[in-house]
Amino acid sequence: MVSAFTRIVASHHALVHINVDGVDCVAPAGEPLATSLLAAGYVMLRHSPNRHNPRGAFCLMGVCQECAIHVDGQIVQACMTPVRAGMVVQLRGAV
Amino acid sequence: MVSPHCHFDVLVLGGGPAGMVSAITASQNGLRVGLIDEQSEAGGQIWRAPWASSPQGYESPEARDGNKMRDRLALSSVTCLFGRRIWSVTDRYRVDLLGADGVETFQAPHLIVALGAHERVIPFPGWTLPGVMGLAAATIMLKAHGLAPPKDWVLAGVGPLLAAVAAGYARKGHPPKAIIDLSGPSDWFAALPSLASRPGLFKQGVGWVLSIVSSRIPIYFRHAIRRAEGQDRISACLIGPVDADGKSIDGPEVGIACDAMMVGNGLVPGGEVPRLLGADQVYRHELGGWIPECDPFGRTSLEHLYAIGDGAGIRGGAVACIAGKLAGLAAAHDAGRIDAGAFAHQSAQALAEHRKLSAFSDAMAHMIRLRPAQVASIEADAVICRCEDVTRQDLVAAARAGARDVNQLKHFTRCGMGPCQGRMCGDVAAEILAQEHRLDRQAVGYWTARPPLRPISLQSMLGRVDYADIPIPKPAPL
């Protein structure tokens, strides 16, 4: 994917597979999902419920709720959710 | 419902510098302390534990200080309750949490609130586009996750964090394409004498400047983002000049192609818990906004409730540590664990240090203060409330329809009713309302704090329960 966010530190964490909208991705286990998604080129995560405008992770510290997406069927904040092997991620918000 | 865990004398909410130091201090003085944080490790934002690399991976004074304090915490008798989301805080002092194992309840006679601040971003059309992120988010990516924005990224906003992020990424070979600084060189020079009062930080600052200069990053002083453009992601931004107050002024606008932007305009104290409990509040523009009224030890208007750190007024990490020490001592004193003499003796040094740091904190807080003129320059079509897509013109229309305080504004527009619970829009929405009515910020008030303190799924609150177990109150009269 073009112009993705780049990893600049070699991670010592094990890589695991997660599924993002049907696509297999690898990510370091335990990393906040929002970070993994940025590194994998997923910048847009959802649309706002009122006017359906595209949104992506914004604050990365659990405040803004912009990265609240479906993981294993539940809405969670991707920036507060550690990556686990086999996670099924859907890039859509609560609506 | 399970009865609350009551084996603590004091609960500390928030594991940043203020919370950690207060927890350690209180525990050293004989109190049984529970320290609660949503992250899996202590550190808060400023001392956020490096995650991607080994703890030594990203060398900075903050990383070293953070590691040192985490070591002290590990050696203390503080009980760390991490990985738990605080969703309710009620009277004398019951704290309801949601962790990996579901809902838990703790209760203690003393409560120290050290939940920090959140970032203020002054909205512009397009700031909701993916790829536009907060400046604090940039520091998290840099310090904790080892992630750099794509090559063509711009950095915008105000304050020392701009320089720290620019230099940090420049040193890693990922400098921003441009820095758009709301301040001008004269603002930075004005802050120099107070910077010099903190030689360590001064040296760090000089290092940042050298990195920025040697990377030849173009800097647009006294400029701000006018708008961001793009379809599903930012592809360009337009910048324009501002005056000393942050007001947009006539002058050449510059378009910059970019696929990411990091932008921040200071910090807003996250005072929800003291507000929820009904502690007296005061608006202090120079401290970031509405804060609980506190004595020098962090005692609020409610007995045995203490508020410290940036959530009680933006003062920075060093002051937060001292505030933590003072609140920890005060809690020990108020609980009868240390006598008045020991309390006075032990706190005297901290109070003196506190005074020494104030020039620096004042200068930094001044630099990142809200600029009302910048808010006045926000365009009509800019989204203010991201959750509900409420624009400036929606807020202005509601003000003209008679909304005079922020809670009325919320009712009229749904601004602040979304899942961020008004944290992202509150400061700016209140400022717009105040300006529209030519009132001061005290007069328009603050959002009434409501639980849950962060959204939680209904599923997580249910537990395993039969219908017969739900304690349904007796029916209403027919």
Place this chain on the structure above:
Amino acid sequence: MSTMHDLIVIGGGINGATTALFAARGGMDVAVIDRGPLCREASGVNAGTLTMQMTRVALIPYALRAHHMWATAREWLGHDVGVVVCDGLSLAFTEQEAELLAFRAGKRREAGAPITLITGQQALQIEPGLSDKALLAGHCRVDGYANAYLTGLAFRTALLDAGVTLTENNPATDILQTSSGFEVVTKQGPLRAKRVVIAGGVWIEEMMGWLGIDLPIKTLVNQLAVTERIPTAMRTVVGIANGLLSLKQYPHGTVVIGGGWQGSGSREGGTCSLLPERLVGNIRLACHAVPALKDARLARAWTGFEAETRDALPAVGPVPGIHNAYVIGSIHSGYTSGPYLAKLLADQILGREPDLPLFPIDRLLKPEPLAQG
């Protein structure tokens, strides 16, 4: 010298604002004062349910007429309060609840509410979002909800359009009886009128005290919660037999969960707080009724006061022994029935015969009231 109004209404909630509106439209010079903004207490923070199935039997005839008023709010109020008219279902999950439901639905039907009893399976056809665990349901086509937080905006505009003098954020502190009527002492100075209506919600006890009348009012602290916007999970108003659940999804997607679970706090203190275990109980009940709600996130919970008289029936009518003083409040399920009762009171004040009787407070006063001439 301040203006001599025909009528001062103290308290700008549903009751006060509607009384003022119809009095003004009937030709009176009316002033409304409120200690805060209009409709920011019970009238703005309640669950907005417009239902017969939680309404007291004695109020059903009023509630039916009030429901019609809400449904046609655009016509008489002039503004949308987000009213949705839909089916309502009151559920019974146990034999005991089924018995309670059948009894209560029967009494309400006798009073005129078009409630029929249907099986759980039939209820599922009306509301596919329901749990399949309901044994019996009360079904009423006259149900629905308003968006309570829009009430203030709507009434504010309507009152100003009707020429009412509106003073918000101006607490009244006393009422003096004068030779020509009343002087209401307020923070911003005295206001004078020939007539006065006390419509101060849970605070009417204190206000009646200014007139020397002892009208005990109990304060309920109702807890409410709302989810973030979610995809359509339900299309009806759902409750349970004993009335301790009200559940509906607004067109914009949020689901409001109520039912009168009690928080703590007092009207004197002004602050109230949610009891977390009761919030959990309310939410368990909600998810039991509509299981899809489990996937939603709780965005906000809050409390609101509700006023109740000794017999839990309304206090609406003239103040005994004090000519030209009136009171309106404590209307159980007051958001549903309030507008109609207020319209009746306005009729009485305007010298017209109300279509249905009011609820005079004589019954609630001690045998020898402290009323002064």
